[in-house]
Amino acid sequence: MNAIRRNRSVQIGMALLVLVAATAVLAPPLAGMDPLRMTPEDRLSSPVAAHPFGTDMFGRDILARTLHGGRVSLSVGLAVAAVALAAGLGIGLVAGYVRAVDRIVMRIMDGIMAIPGILLAIALIALSGATLGTVVVAIAVPEVPRVVRLVRSVVLAVREEPYVEAAVAAGARLPRLLVRHVLPNTLAPLIVQGSYVCASAMIVESILGFLGAGMPPEVPSWGNVMAEGRTFFQIAPWILFFPGAFLAVTVLSVNLLGDGLRDTLDPRLRGRFQ
Amino acid sequence: MTGFLLQRLLATIPVMAVVAVVVFLLLHLGPGDPAAVIAGDYATPEDIERIRDRLGLNEPLHVQFLTWIGQVLTGDLGISIFSNLPVAQLIAQRVEPTLALSLGTLLVTVVVAVPLGVAAAWRAGAWLDRCLMGGAALAFAVPVFVIGYILIYVFAIKLGWLPVQGYRPLADGAGPFLRHLVLPVVALSFVFIALIARVTRASVLEVLGEDYIRTARAKGVTTFRLLRRHALRPALVPVVTVIGIAFALLVGGVVVTESVFNIPGLGRLTVDSVLRRDYPVIQGLILVFSAAYVITNLVVDLLYSVLDPRIRG
Numbered sequence: 001m002n003a004i005r006r007n008r009s010v011q012i013g014m015a016l017l018v019l020v021a022a023t024a025v026l027a028p029p030l031a032g033m034d035p036l037r038m039t040p041e042d043r044l045s046s047p048v049a050a051h052p053f054g055t056d057m058f059g060r061d062i063l064a065r066t067l068h069g070g071r072v073s074l075s076v077g078l079a080v081a082a083v084a085l086a087a088g089l090g091i092g093l094v095a096g097y098v099r100a101v102d103r104i105v106m107r108i109m110d111g112i113m114a115i116p117g118i119l120l121a122i123a124l125i126a127l128s129g130a131t132l133g134t135v136v137v138a139i140a141v142p143e144v145p146r147v148v149r150l151v152r153s154v155v156l157a158v159r160e161e162p163y164v165e166a167a168v169a170a171g172a173r174l175p176r177l178l179v180r181h182v183l184p185n186t187l188a189p190l191i192v193q194g195s196y197v198c199a200s201a202m203i204v205e206s207i208l209g210f211l212g213a214g215m216p217p218e219v220p221s222w223g224n225v226m227a228e229g230r231t232f233f234q235i236a237p238w239i240l241f242f243p244g245a246f247l248a249v250t251v252l253s254v255n256l257l258g259d260g261l262r263d264t265l266d267p268r269l270r271g272r273f274q
Numbered sequence: 275m276t277g278f279l280l281q282r283l284l285a286t287i288p289v290m291a292v293v294a295v296v297v298f299l300l301l302h303l304g305p306g307d308p309a310a311v312i313a314g315d316y317a318t319p320e321d322i323e324r325i326r327d328r329l330g331l332n333e334p335l336h337v338q339f340l341t342w343i344g345q346v347l348t349g350d351l352g353i354s355i356f357s358n359l360p361v362a363q364l365i366a367q368r369v370e371p372t373l374a375l376s377l378g379t380l381l382v383t384v385v386v387a388v389p390l391g392v393a394a395a396w397r398a399g400a401w402l403d404r405c406l407m408g409g410a411a412l413a414f415a416v417p418v419f420v421i422g423y424i425l426i427y428v429f430a431i432k433l434g435w436l437p438v439q440g441y442r443p444l445a446d447g448a449g450p451f452l453r454h455l456v457l458p459v460v461a462l463s464f465v466f467i468a469l470i471a472r473v474t475r476a477s478v479l480e481v482l483g484e485d486y487i488r489t490a491r492a493k494g495v496t497t498f499r500l501l502r503r504h505a506l507r508p509a510l511v512p513v514v515t516v517i518g519i520a521f522a523l524l525v526g527g528v529v530v531t532e533s534v535f536n537i538p539g540l541g542r543l544t545v546d547s548v549l550r551r552d553y554p555v556i557q558g559l560i561l562v563f564s565a566a567y568v569i570t571n572l573v574v575d576l577l578y579s580v581l582d583p584r585i586r587g
Contacts, residue, residue: 107288107289107292108292110288110289110292111288111289111290111291111292111293111295111296112292112296113522114289114290114292114293114522114564114567114568115293115296115297115522115560115563115564115567116522116525116526116560116563116564116567117522117526118525118526118529118530119525119526119529119544119559119560119563120296120560122544122545122548123300123548123556123560124300126548126549126551126556127300127301127308127551127553199414199415203415203417204526206417207417207418207419207526207530210417210419210530210533211529211530211533211545211548212545212549213545213548213549226419226420233423233426233427234431237423237427240420240423241420244416244417244420247415247416247417247420248412248415248416248417248420249415250415251414251415251416252411252412252414252415255411255414255415256411259411
């Protein structure tokens with residue numbers, strides 16, 4: 001725990017993340033304005049005292065929309081990480097332990113990995129309708145195979161350990177064996193993987209919103225706000241710039257946190273990408 | 275070598291089979307009637323019935339799958355609902371811009387990222403290394419469309435050096451072709467340069483710790499020659515693997531970049547088809563992209579065995 005706290009990447013990443021999370025949680029008092037309120041007389045205003053980040057084509061305040069967008073993006077990132085880790089953990093534990101299931105499951109995972117993630121996500125959303133839930137699941141599905149592979153590799157390594165064999169010899173049943181002896185070993189790599197999934201989910205959310213295939217358009221997610229800025233990019237670049245900068249800082253902080261955790265929790269993974 | 279090649283080739287069959295099943299099931303996984311989903315919110319019951327009939331949705335599921343897979347295997351990807359043209363033809367028309375963008379990105383990435391990664395490893399811990407790795411962390415965090423718009427703003431709008439958007443086919447001459455390709459390729463390359471430079475750095479660092487490098491140094495090999503001749507080739511093995519894995523990432527990037535720069539390639543076709551719910555086109559595109567991914571990784575496996583002959587055994 002001390003090693004984690006002393007790690008520079010963790011310190012910087014954590015500090016930035018706390019800052020961004022605070023602006024998202026405190027969005028209403030900080031922005032002082034409703035992100036949906038239109039002020040037509042102020043539309044496409046450049047950054048001024050009343051609107052520090054400017055306004056969009058309906059005169060909505062970009063500062064308010066950016067801060068509220070942080071709530072959506074951070075929630076999506078966390079929710080996707082939770083869904084992908086939970087699904088990947090369940091499938092990976094079983095695949096790693098039950099030989100009969102392993103081959104079939106891994107072939108299916110190879111197949112899903114061959115489908116480019118963003119294509120799979122936009123196809124899933126287009127066909128099941130854009131809601132918060134479908135967006136989260138659609139972004140999570142392409143991430144699952146990588147988590148499955150990770151968990152499975154840990155299980156395969158752990159099952160050969162003497163203490164696991166001892167537990168088997170002592171008559172531990174499979175579910176108990178997995179939960180008591182195998183699960184704890186997967187935690188460290190899963191936390192690291194989870195941070196990368198979270199960061200990439202926020203990028204994917206913004207891309208989906210940008211392509212017009214993400215969240216319902218009335219939700220002020222960073223992707224949606226930037227998508228609206230597309231048409232007016234030449235005359236009002238701030239609509240795209242400010243949410244983009246917030247997104248970059250957030251993703252950077254989560255990635256730094258992930259790198260730092262990887263280096264301290266699992267030195268074997270050091271230097272390897274994801 | 276032939277045995278290795280054959281084994282690799284056979285291994286792609288189950289992967290493509292899973293892809294085909296997933297692509298086929300996509301439409302049936304969503305809630306509600308697929309024909310109604312495709313027809314959209316303003317469709318009449320007759321429209322829905324027409325679509326159901328045309329896609330053969332009245333047949334039992336396994337019959338639909340066998341009919342569909344039979345057509346796909348003979349190169350028939352179906353007919354677009356929106357334009358009534360064969361999907362294979364629509365895709366063929368759009369291949370050139372996407373290929374130009376992807377290959378351009380791959381070229382720029384390798385040419386820039388490998389030397390950067392080697393330099394960072396050589397000066398590990400020094401300011402050059404810190405700057406490069408800091409830049410890489412930043413490049414991972416900025417979505418490609420934001421980079422694209424910043425490049426357009428600076429180099430096309432403010433400086434006026436390059437065209438804002440659009441694409442010129444190679445047939446119109448190499449000059450206009452390249453001028454329109456510069457900004458999209460650079461925008462898309464950022465994240466890949468970051469990725470490949472990081473992997474190269476880690477890989478070269480590992481190789482530099484080997485005994486034979488110390489031996490080479492001891493017999494007086496110059497630094498440049500040491501990095502190029504002794505360290506680079508073994509270090510390239512993981513780099514080549516990552517290029518294969520990064521292909522899936524590249525497809526996502528291509529879809530976004532083509533939208534930003536208004537390039538009429540496969541990515542734009544994908545977004546347009548999704549927004550129009552032109553299901554046969556979406557299916558065809560996912561199949562083609564996935565097949566390209568599988569083929570890329572096959573080539574990577576072969577390259578891998580050339581770089582490191584031990585793998586063949």
